[in-house]
Amino acid sequence: MTSITADAATTLPTEAASDLPASSRNRILVYLGVLVLLVAFGAPFGGLISIPVSYFLKNKLHFTAIQLSEFQLITAIPLYFSAVWGFVRDSWNPFGIRDRGYMILFGFLCAGVYAACAFLPVTAITLGAAVMALTCTFLFVQSGQLGLTAAISRQHVMSGQVSAVWNAVASLPVLFAFAVGGYLSNALEGQHAEQAARTLFLTGAVVMAAVGAFAIWRPRVVYDNVHEEHAPVFKPGADIMRLLRHWPVYPALFVWFLWNFAPGSQTPLQYYLQNTLHADDAAFALWNAVFAGSFIPTYLLYGVLCRRVNLGKLIFWGTLIGVPQMVPLLFIHTPTQAIWAAAPSGLMGGLCTAAYLDLIMRSCPKGLEGTIVMMATAFYYIVSNCGNVLGTVLYQKFGGFGVCVAAITLVYALILPALLLVPKHLLATADGETPVGGDFDTA
Numbered sequence: 001m002t003s004i005t006a007d008a009a010t011t012l013p014t015e016a017a018s019d020l021p022a023s024s025r026n027r028i029l030v031y032l033g034v035l036v037l038l039v040a041f042g043a044p045f046g047g048l049i050s051i052p053v054s055y056f057l058k059n060k061l062h063f064t065a066i067q068l069s070e071f072q073l074i075t076a077i078p079l080y081f082s083a084v085w086g087f088v089r090d091s092w093n094p095f096g097i098r099d100r101g102y103m104i105l106f107g108f109l110c111a112g113v114y115a116a117c118a119f120l121p122v123t124a125i126t127l128g129a130a131v132m133a134l135t136c137t138f139l140f141v142q143s144g145q146l147g148l149t150a151a152i153s154r155q156h157v158m159s160g161q162v163s164a165v166w167n168a169v170a171s172l173p174v175l176f177a178f179a180v181g182g183y184l185s186n187a188l189e190g191q192h193a194e195q196a197a198r199t200l201f202l203t204g205a206v207v208m209a210a211v212g213a214f215a216i217w218r219p220r221v222v223y224d225n226v227h228e229e230h231a232p233v234f235k236p237g238a239d240i241m242r243l244l245r246h247w248p249v250y251p252a253l254f255v256w257f258l259w260n261f262a263p264g265s266q267t268p269l270q271y272y273l274q275n276t277l278h279a280d281d282a283a284f285a286l287w288n289a290v291f292a293g294s295f296i297p298t299y300l301l302y303g304v305l306c307r308r309v310n311l312g313k314l315i316f317w318g319t320l321i322g323v324p325q326m327v328p329l330l331f332i333h334t335p336t337q338a339i340w341a342a343a344p345s346g347l348m349g350g351l352c353t354a355a356y357l358d359l360i361m362r363s364c365p366k367g368l369e370g371t372i373v374m375m376a377t378a379f380y381y382i383v384s385n386c387g388n389v390l391g392t393v394l395y396q397k398f399g400g401f402g403v404c405v406a407a408i409t410l411v412y413a414l415i416l417p418a419l420l421l422v423p424k425h426l427l428a429t430a431d432g433e434t435p436v437g438g439d440f441d442t443a
Contacts, residue, residue, distance in 0.1 A: 017157050017439045019432040020225065025158055027221045032149055032162065033169045035103075038214060039145045041173040042110070042207040044134035045079060045381075051177045051285075052200060053127055058270075061124055069267045069392045072385060075128045078135040079381035082143075086374025089143035090367060091236065100215045100223075102144030107212030110137040114205035118198045130201070141211060142377070147370030150361045152226050154369065154440060159361040160306025160314075160431040163354045168299040171292050178289035229367040243368055248440075251421035252363040256356055256376055258415045261383045264391025264404025265326065272401040279335035287335075290342040298350025302358075311358055312427030315419060318351030323412040325349050326405045352415075362426045362440045387411075 020028070041048060050072075057063040057071060094101030117130040153162035243249070273279040273287060305314060325348045328341040357376075364372045391404045425436050 017155055017434055019434070020156050020158070024221050024225065025156070025161065027219070028152065028156075028158075028225065029161060029165050031219055031222050032152075033165050035145055035211075035214065036149070036166055036169045037172060038207060038211045039142060040170045041176075042138065042204055042211055043142070043173075044114075044131050044138055044204065045076060046173060046177070048173060048177050048207075049131065049134075049200065049204065052196075053131070054270075057124060057127075063124075066392055066396070069385070069388050071124070071128065072267075073389060075131045075135075076381045076385055078132060078139060080378050082139055082378035082381075083371055083375035085139040085143040086147065086370035086372070086377075087236075087239075087368075088140070089147045089370035089374070090239070097218075099144040099148040100218065102140050103215035104212050106137055106140035106144075107208050107215060110134065110141060111205045111208035111212065113137050114201050114208060118201035118205070120197075122194055122197045127197075134204070138208075139374070141208070143370050143374050144215075146373040146377070148226065150364050150369035150373045151229070152222070153361045154364055155227060155229075156225060157429070157433060157435070158431050159358045160311065160354070161303050163357040163361065164299050164303030164306065167350075167354050167357065168296050168303075171296055171299070174292045175289050178285040178292065239368060239371075242365060243371060246363075246365040246368075246441075248363040248423050248426055249365070249372060251418065251423075252356075252359045252426075253376060253379055254421070255415055255418050256360060257379055257383050258411055258418060259322075259352065259356055260380045261387040261411050262326075262391075263387040263407045263411070264395060264401065265408060266384070266388040266391070268388075268391045268395035268401060268404050269329075272395070273335065273338055276401070277332070277335050277338060279338065283335040283339065287339050287342050290339055291346045294343045294346025295350040295353065298347055299354050302351050302354035306354075306358065306431045308430060310428055310430045310433075311355065311362070312424075314351065315355040315359060315427065316416075318353075318355045319412075319415050319419065321348050322352035323415070324409060325412065326408045330402060330405055359422065359426060364441070366439075366441045 040046060043049075054068060054072070057068055063071065089099070089102060094105055097104075113134055117134065120126045120130055149162060149166060150159075153159040270284060273284050274281075279287070302314065302318075325345050328345050329338070332338045332341050360372065360376050361369075391407065394403050394407060395401060426440060429435050
C-alpha cells in the first residue's frame with residue numbers, strides 16, 4: 001500500500017473490481033483465515049474471556065439474570081462506538097503500512113495490557129475495568145484486520161468466500177472456549193481463582209503478541225493485491241458526508257440489526273437451561289459448542305455456493321431457512337434434548353449469517369471499509385445486548401422461554417421485507433463476477 005501525502009490529488013483512486021486466479025484467492029483466504037483466528041482468540045469480549053467471566057459472576061458472585069445482562073451491557077460500551085476505531089483506520093496510516101501498522105503497533109500494546117491485567121484481584125469491578133481497557137486497545141487491531149478483509153474482498157469480488165472463511169474460522173475460538181468453559185468455571189470458583197484469572201489473561205497476552213508478530217510478515221499475494229482507495233488528503237467532513245449519502249449501507253446494516261437483535265438468545269437461554277432444565281455448566285457449555293459448531297458446515301457450503309449462485313438467491317433462501325432457527329427449543333424438556341436441538345438450530349443460521357456479512361462487505365464505500373465493518377461490529381453488540389435485556393425482561397415477566405422464541409422468530413421474519421430495500425446491483429452477481437460499472441460502489 002502507498003502512504004497518503006498532503007500534496008497529492010484529492011480524488012479517490014479508481015480501479016475496477018477483478019477476479020483473481022484460484023491459486024491467489026486460496027492463498028489469500030488461508031492468510032486471512034489465520035489472521036482472523038488469532039484476532040478472534042485474542043478478543044477480550046469473545047469466548048476465551050467472556051465465558052469464564054460470566055460463569056464467575058453467576059456462580060461465585062451470585063449475579064441474577066438482570067445483573068449479568070447489565071454487566072455485559074456496560075462492559076461492552078467501547079464496542080458501541082466501534083465505528084470510531086474504523087474511521088481512525090480509514091484516516092490514519094501508521095508507519096505508512098496502514099492495516100499492518102495497526103496490527104503490529106496495537107497487537108503488542110494489547111499484549112502488554114493483558115499482561116498488566118493478569119495481576120489484578122478477581123472482583124466484578126476489576127474484571128469489568130479490565131475487559132473495557134482491553135477492548136479499547138483491541139479495537140484498533142480489529143479495525144485493521146476487518147478493514148483489510150473487507151477491502152480485498154470487495155476489490156476482488158470474493159466477498160462470499162471471505163465471509164464463509166471469516167465466519168467459520170471465527171467460530172473456532174468460541175468452540176474452544178466452551179470446550180474448556182466448565183474447567184475454567186470451576187477454577188474461578190475455587191480457591192485458585194486468582195491464579196486461574198492470571199493464566200487466562202496471560203494467555204490473551206501471548207495471543208495478541210502472536211497477532212503483532214504475524215502482521216510483521218508481508219505476503220506479496222495479499223498486500224500487492226490491495227490497492228489504495230483513500231483520499232490523498234484527509235478530509236473527515238467529506239468522508240462523513242460521503243458515508244451518510246451512501247444508501248447501500250443502510251439496508252445492509254438494518255438487516256444485520258434484525259438478525260442480531262434476537263431477544264432472549266443469551267442470558268434467558270442460559271437461565272432457562274440451567275435453572276429450569278437443571279443443566280450444569282458443562283451441559284450449557286456443550287449446548288453452546290454444538291450450536292456454534294453447527295454453523296460451520298453451512299458456512300463452508302456458502303463458500304462453495306457463492307461462486308455459483310448470485311447473492312440475491314442465497315440471501316433469500318438463507319433467510320427463509322434462518323427465520324425458525326430457535327423453534328426447536330420449544331420442544332425440549334431435558335438438557336440432553338436441548339443439546340440435540342442445538343445442532344439443527346445452528347445449521348439453520350449459517351447460510352444467512354454468511355450472506356449478511358457478504359452483503360455488508362459489498363455495501364462498503366471505497367476507502368471506508370474500516371468504518372463500515374466496525375460499524376457492523378458496533379451494531380452487533382448494541383442490538384444483541386439490548387435484545388438480551390429485552391429478552392430477560394420478557395423471560396422474567398412471563399416466566400417461560402417460549403415468549404422469547406416467539407419474539408426472536410417475529411424479528412427474524414421482518415428480515416424478508418427488509419431485503420426489498422437492498423439495491424439490486426449488490427445482489428445480482430456471484431463471487432468472481434464483475435458488477436455493473438466495474439465496482440459495487442460505482443454501479
